[in-house]
Amino acid sequence: xxxxxxxxxxxxxxxxxxxxxxTIAFHRGEAINATWxxxxxxxxxxxxxxxxxxxxxxxxxxxDNSRATPAExxxxxxxxxxxxxxxLFGHHFAAIAGPGPLVGPTLAAQFGYLPGTLWLIVGAAFAxxxxxxxxxxxxxxxxxxxxxxxxxxxxxxRGGFIAQLAVLAIMVILLGVIALVVVNALKSSPWxxxxxxxxxxxxxxxxxxxxxxxxxxxxxxxxxxxxLVLFVVVAGQWVADSPALAKVFTLSGVALALWIIAxxxxxxxxxxxLLLAPRDYLSAFIKAGAxxxxxxxxxxxxPLVLMPPLTRFVDGTGPVFAGKIFPFCFITIAxxxxxxxxxxxxxxxxxxxxxREGQARFIGYGAMLMESFVxxxxxxxxxxxxxxxxxxxxSPASIVGATPEAAATTIxxxxxxxxxxxxxxxxxxxxxxxxxxxAGGAPSLAVGxxxxxxxxxxxxxxxxxxxxxAIMFEALFILTVLDAGTRVGRFMIQExxxxxxxxxxxxxxxxxxxxxxxxxxxLWGYFLYQGVVDPLGGINxxxxxxxxxxxxxxxVALVVAxxxxxxxxxxxWIWVTLVPxxxxxxxxxxxxxxxxxxxxxxxxxxSQASALAAQIASGRIAAAIIADTQRNIFNLxxxxxxxxxxxxxxxxxxxxxxxxxxxxxSRGKEPVxxxxxxxxxxxxxxx
Amino acid sequence: MRxxxxxxxxAVRTFWQGLxxxxxxxxxxxxxxxxQRQPAKKxxxxxxxxxxxxxxxxxxxxxxx
Numbered sequence: 133x134x135x136x137x138x139x140x141x142x143x144x145x146x147x148x149x150x151x152x153x154x155t156i157a158f159h160r161g162e163a164i165n166a167t168w169x170x171x172x173x174x175x176x177x178x179x180x181x182x183x184x185x186x187x188x189x190x191x192x193x194x195x196d197n198s199r200a201t202p203a204e205x206x207x208x209x210x211x212x213x214x215x216x217x218x219x220l221f222g223h224h225f226a227a228i229a230g231p232g233p234l235v236g237p238t239l240a241a242q243f244g245y246l247p248g249t250l251w252l253i254v255g256a257a258f259a260x261x262x263x264x265x266x267x268x269x270x271x272x273x274x275x276x277x278x279x280x281x282x283x284x285x286x287x288x289x290r291g292g293f294i295a296q297l298a299v300l301a302i303m304v305i306l307l308g309v310i311a312l313v314v315v316n317a318l319k320s321s322p323w324x325x326x327x328x329x330x331x332x333x334x335x336x337x338x339x340x341x342x343x344x345x346x347x348x349x350x351x352x353x354x355x356x357x358x359x360l361v362l363f364v365v366v367a368g369q370w371v372a373d374s375p376a377l378a379k380v381f382t383l384s385g386v387a388l389a390l391w392i393i394a395x396x397x398x399x400x401x402x403x404x405x406l407l408l409a410p411r412d413y414l415s416a417f418i419k420a421g422a423x424x425x426x427x428x429x430x431x432x433x434x435p436l437v438l439m440p441p442l443t444r445f446v447d448g449t450g451p452v453f454a455g456k457i458f459p460f461c462f463i464t465i466a467x468x469x470x471x472x473x474x475x476x477x478x479x480x481x482x483x484x485x486x487x488r489e490g491q492a493r494f495i496g497y498g499a500m501l502m503e504s505f506v507x508x509x510x511x512x513x514x515x516x517x518x519x520x521x522x523x524x525x526x527s528p529a530s531i532v533g534a535t536p537e538a539a540a541t542t543i544x545x546x547x548x549x550x551x552x553x554x555x556x557x558x559x560x561x562x563x564x565x566x567x568x569x570x571a572g573g574a575p576s577l578a579v580g581x582x583x584x585x586x587x588x589x590x591x592x593x594x595x596x597x598x599x600x601x602a603i604m605f606e607a608l609f610i611l612t613v614l615d616a617g618t619r620v621g622r623f624m625i626q627e628x629x630x631x632x633x634x635x636x637x638x639x640x641x642x643x644x645x646x647x648x649x650x651x652x653x654x655l656w657g658y659f660l661y662q663g664v665v666d667p668l669g670g671i672n673x674x675x676x677x678x679x680x681x682x683x684x685x686x687x688v689a690l691v692v693a694x695x696x697x698x699x700x701x702x703x704x705w706i707w708v709t710l711v712p713x714x715x716x717x718x719x720x721x722x723x724x725x726x727x728x729x730x731x732x733x734x735x736x737x738x739s740q741a742s743a744l745a746a747q748i749a750s751g752r753i754a755a756a757i758i759a760d761t762q763r764n765i766f767n768l769x770x771x772x773x774x775x776x777x778x779x780x781x782x783x784x785x786x787x788x789x790x791x792x793x794x795x796x797x798s799r800g801k802e803p804v805x806x807x808x809x810x811x812x813x814x815x816x817x818x819x
Numbered sequence: 820m821r822x823x824x825x826x827x828x829x830a831v832r833t834f835w836q837g838l839x840x841x842x843x844x845x846x847x848x849x850x851x852x853x854x855q856r857q858p859a860k861k862x863x864x865x866x867x868x869x870x871x872x873x874x875x876x877x878x879x880x881x882x883x884x
Contacts, residue, residue: 209853210872219840226841230884278879299880306884347865351844404873412882413842467884476880616882623878639878682884 142182149175153253156441157246163436166512169245170430173253173508177501180257185265185497192697192705193269195489200813202275202484212276215485217494223485225499226416227477228264229423231310231574231610232467232682233507238514238573238580239675240464241522242452245515246441247461249508255462255469256504259712263686265496266693266709267475271483272492273807279479283692285806286699288788294781295688299476300624301778302681304652306473307396307617308659309678310610312670315388315660316572317603322381323368323563323596324603325388329381330364331414331608332395338410350413357414358421361608365601372563385664392614393657399615400622400649408615415612422581422605426509429584439515439522444546451527452571453672454734455726459719463679468507470712472685474500487815513580514573520550521558525576528669529569539568563596571669574610578602621652662767665760672734673771680723680775684782687716691789698796699803717786724779728772737772741765846872 152172156164189195206212215223240248271277277285280299284292318325337360338353346352371377383391399408448456453464467473478496486492514522523546524532524539532539536552543550559567562582567575582598590598623639625648630637636644663670690713697706730736733743744765747753753761795801839845847865850872854862863871 207853209850211875213849213853215840216837219837222837222841227881228883230882232884310884342869343866348847348869349844350842351839354842403870404877405870408877409873416842471883473880473883477883480879481876481881613882613884616877617880619877620880678884 145175146179163438165434166430166437167434169508169512173505176253185493189493192702192708197488197490198813199489200811201272201486203486212484214487217491220485221495221499224482224495225502228474229503230613233503234510234577235313235573236464236466237468237507237511238577239452240461241514242445242450243457243461244442245437245439247457248465249511251465252468252504252507260470261497261500263470263689264474264478264500267689268478268483268492268496270696271479275808276484279475286695291785291788294785298781302685303617303621304655305678305681307614307656309674311392311614311660312663313572313574314607314610315385315664316570317574317607318388319385320382321564322378323372323600325381325383326371327364327368327604328607334360335407335411339406343405354413354417358417365604368600389660389664393653396614396618397649397653400618401645412612415609418605419609423506426581429588430509430512433584433587435516437515439519451531459723462719463676463683463723466679466682468504470686472682472689475689513577516580520548522576524555525567526571528571530667561595562599571671574606618652622648625651676727680720681778683716683720684778687713687782695789695792698793699805724775727775737768741768
């Protein structure tokens with residue numbers, strides 16, 4: 133009877149999910165309610181978790197709860213700490229959830245809601261969750277080794293080195309592009325700039341409190357910090373209303389970029405307890421609060437999704453970024469469906485804290501489903517505003533014009549009605565001078581979130597507060613990724629440099645700290661600067677570059693996972709990792725090729741560089757901007773070279789892995805698996 | 820009624836403990852409990868542990884994009 137009831141319930145969930153997915157896929161004409169998105173996603177996730185993850189756990193990985201995990205064998209109260217599975221789920225989710233699943237879907241909304249939503253849901257279930265889950269399992273079986281170490285042990289030494297270099301390169305591009313998102317959100321906004329600037333002294337205050345007054349009392353310090361941050365969100369309005377103060381905090385894109393570069397350097401070189409860690413605590417609480425509030429807001433308000441399922445920009449002529457759905461929707465969505473960076477977390481802290489192997493399914497697969505849900509919510513928030521407003525906020529001035537009138541004329545001519553008064557009124561309502569040309573996704577997401585929040589609490593009166601709360605939330609945790617990433621990048625550079633000159637590798641030797649911090653900040657700072665001065669808004673070039681690098685890292689992780697599974701003799705079920713790996717290789721290689729060689733000047737780096745060079749040669753560029761144009765040409769060629777190098781590195785790794793696979797399958801070589809030997813758990817069932 | 824209250828109190832206590840563990844508030848207590856099982860080593864002070872823990876945590880990827 134119980135089994136019959138279970139079958140009935142799961143059939144109902146699957147049927148409801150199919151109806152909801154069918155509704156959002158085939159709906160045409162009038163606006164559709166966001167509830168369908170929530171239902172489709174929730175039902176699909178439930179079915180995927182219940183059946184597909186269980187199948188992977190049982191057949192592919194054969195998880196073994198009788199095997200002691202690294203947390204049990206090495207329990208030291210520091211790195212290896214057996215942790216309750218719900219707490220570890222929260223840890224893991226907080227670590228993997230960054231700005232990517234918010235910004236990516238918002239940008240991909242230019243194709244309409246449908247392609248992005250489908251890839252978010254399906255991609256997560258069959259690719260992203262699989263990667264996180266399998267890499268977590270592999271790392272648990274290897275005492276919590278990192279992806280680079282596993283690549284070296286299981287694929288080849290060269291493979292390990294390539295993976296390490298790929299991580300560093302990806303980190304540099306990632307940090308540059310997310311810093312650009314912050315710059316575009318804060319540009320010419322004294323309220324937002326003041327709020328974010330004030331989080332630095334608040335973090336310093338918390339750092340001193342936690343270091344000298346109440347060591348390690350994170351919860352009480354965070355409560356104080358969150359209260360202060362909420363206060364400065366409100367106080368930002370007073371700053372914006374004061375002409376003298378507003379002038380101080382009204383900064384251009386270049387000025388903001390320089391401040392962020394200086395901040396990154398300080399966060400990397402200063403003691404970690406002073407600035408970086410307390411900011412991270414603040415960010416974690418505000419991130420969790422904002423994500424839950426957004427989910428609650430969408431469920432309560434049930435907004436209408438005004439964006440059509442498919443826009444005219446599926447043909448690749450989109451104003452936010454150029455390129456067709458295939459492959460650009462997939463590399464733009466990135467983290468919400470699959471993120472290579474997650475494999476670093478799944479092979480970092482989490483495997484050292486897990487109590488039982490069986491929990492890897494809930495934590496690895498489950499947390500990624502939740503991240504995908506965040507992506508779906510971001511898509512809903514972006515698509516809940518009128519398409520005209522969405523395009524006005526996210527398109528660069530070189531395409532839609534810099535004034536409300538010009539933007540309204542251009543965007544209306546595309547078939548998305550917009551008046552100049554709508555943009556002026558909206559900017560006024562959210563307390564900004566303008567919302568035009570803010571490519572990057574953060575401001576449009578903030579407008580969407582503010583509209584949802586203000587429909588729940590405060591109405592129009594609180595729209596400006598909610599908007600700046602959303603901007604602060606996005607910018608705060610982007611900067612947290614930025615400072616933590618800069619510091620990790622510094623360690624990687626010190627490790628690489630230490631191989632050439634030993635003292636450089638000493639992480640407490642100040643000259644090495646300063647030099648390596650300057651190198652990593654200089655590298656991502658260069659990408660940030662080129663994005664800020666790019667006439668197409670920077671996002672058009674840099675976000676695809678970030679997406680390609682992130683998805684390439686995911687391909688690396690799946691190559692490593694597939695190699696390990698082949699060595700374990702799981703050939704029958706190898707398609708579980710092989711198919712998403714092949715898909716990622718196809719989309720990233722296609723996107724890389726198009727970004728380098730496409731003759732369309734809005735897509736191809738080289739063709740755009742050649743077009744600009746031809747314009748200089750024919751005298752069509754004014755003398756005053758020739759130097760800027762030449763720098764732009766250099767940057768485009770640099771972007772092409774970076775894309776080519778990244779793609780080449782991954783191809784080398786794949787060739788290395790293919791040689792391994794051939795040797796294993798042809799039985800030319802006995803597979804050597806670098807697992808830690810089996811040790812039976814000493815814990816009773818249920819511990 | 821009493822059973823419901825004690826169940827509620829248990830749920831609140833569990834949530835509170837989970838929250839403290841999640842944010843790192845109880846990390847020193849966890850470390851101390853572990854260190855007491857190895858009496859040969861002198862345990863670190865709360866400040867030493869806090870700084871050492873942060874230095875380790877932020878030397879590897881711990882925040883994603």
